[in-house]
Amino acid sequence: MAFLRRTFLYSLVAAAAAVHGTASAAWPERPVHIVVPYAAGGFTDILARLVGTKLSERLGQPVVVENKPGASTMLGAEAVARSAPDGYTLLMATTSTLSTNPLMFRKMPYKVADFQPVALTGLTPFVLVAHPSVAVNDAAGLVAYARANPGKLNFAMLGPGSSTHLVDEMLRSQAKVDIRDIPYKGSGPANNDLLAGHVQLNFDAVSTAIPRIRSGHLKGLGITSETRSPLLPNVPTFKESGLPQMVAYSWYGLMAPAGTPGAVVEQLNRSVNEVLKMPEVQAQLESNGASAPTLNARQFADLIQEHTRTWERVIKPLNIQLD
Template sequence: MKLFRSTILFATSILALAVTPLHAQTTSNYPDKPIKIVVPYAPGGFTDILARLLSQKLSDQLKQPVIVENKPGASTIIGAESVARAKPDGYTLLMAVTTTLSSNPHLFSKLPYKLADFKPVALAGLTPFVLVANPSVPANNVQELVSYAQTHPGKLSTATLGNGSSTHLVLSMFRSATDVNIIDVPYRGASLALSDLVAGHVDLFFDALSTSLPHLQAGRLKAIALASEERQETAPSVPTFHESGTPEMLAYSWYGLLAPAGTPDHIVEILNKTVNEALASPEIQERFRAEGAEARMISSQAFGELIEAHSKTWGDIITALNIKLD
């Protein structure tokens, strides 16, 4: 009987060694191989630049290569779906943007992913929208612009990136807040829109501050107002819509890392802590300021709440406009 009991105990110990360490090995040693960040855009844009800035910092801190892989197309859907279907082990991450989870779920009824397919990891940054104008526009602030638009209905034109795009939604927000009649001119890309704006073929554009900033600094465009709570260090002379009398005009593009649903909590905590440490570095802070972006160090839970808050904002506008892209 003693021999039988000893055999059972020995077998149980062997089973524990065979199972428990295997699970521990997959999580407690994290990371022990390269990490991949999927960017759902082509190389060269702000999302890609941000991912590459973070990848270097994360690689230095985690002592593992952090590789950026670009998977552009279909309004970020291709890249997002690939991560949603990836193994939830912390080695495949998505550099998501507002489009991915705050507007796409309201625009596409057959979206191949949902918010529940992801686990928020860390907010990387926020870029406020700025209303920029060609220098020929006879208005230098919100009040003058609204007055001109109301006395010249249909005279002003605004570039957007098409029906349901963030630029179109911010324009809709502005129309609702000010009751102005401004013509919407859709473009296939921000670079084309900005080129035509600089050339004077359109009058206005709601752009991310990060991409308009070089044109503002060079005097090729002028800024009407920022859709942020506070003025920005990189453009201190540009007032906010809030201080210009339209406080409902708050609109940001957010950028952040997401993991597949089911990724262990302690891996998310490691990544969140590491990203926040990277964002706090003087190098990243300086680069963010130069790009007109805000670095905010928050918890993964707070990031999830931010995604949901932005989803409600854009969802309400999309529902009111009855926009569907499929």
């Protein structure tokens, strides 16, 4: 009887696997939706639409981008976490969604375990920009000046726990400097005050820093990437400036609800990586100062964990607790 029961159970498992395989092989049979947890027009949205358009051609089905901004990406993330794990609803997640929010928010409507990493779609470093009145030209000079003049320089930052705040804190910690934060409610007012010289420093995205640096309205002092950006060849990395641990990126990538069939995840990963290798897509990424290494789903999951550990070293000593 035990043998018969085992045989019967094995038959059920085999049948379920066959059905699972058939369903995966047929995927996709209808439109795929990518939820962007930000408003339209930003880099995350642009990236989702760029990848989505090309992905649609690969999959033979429409890829629809939906914007669900709010609550530091948590509104959109919750919607995807609660959706069916069938590969038809994906999230364009970011560093905030899965690397920093879980370290700072007391209550969250989702857990990291609610998601299955699918594919990395981009990495962007931060550029430290300064008003021309700041009498230094690189990060090494800034560190020396800040140490000699504690409290005389200010960062524009977009509130506690924001990416600008966390990178500010990373620099303060690693360089042992006293540079104050001036909080702003939005990037518009922060940039206006920076351009006017009311604050002296800001960590910015490469894409928005480039025109201001090239026009001379701001100076580029350092970049948090491993190597110099080809778009800003005269801006040294922090590693070159004597701060080897000052390496930081924002990551962007597609996530599926946990439990999504492995065959679907693999197909999506393969298709997204093929899209990212297209010359026109690479050109668009590069114009925004982004890169997209080819990673499988497991490697992408490892990258998320690595970035989470990086930000945990910054956040934990600060004891940031957000509601």
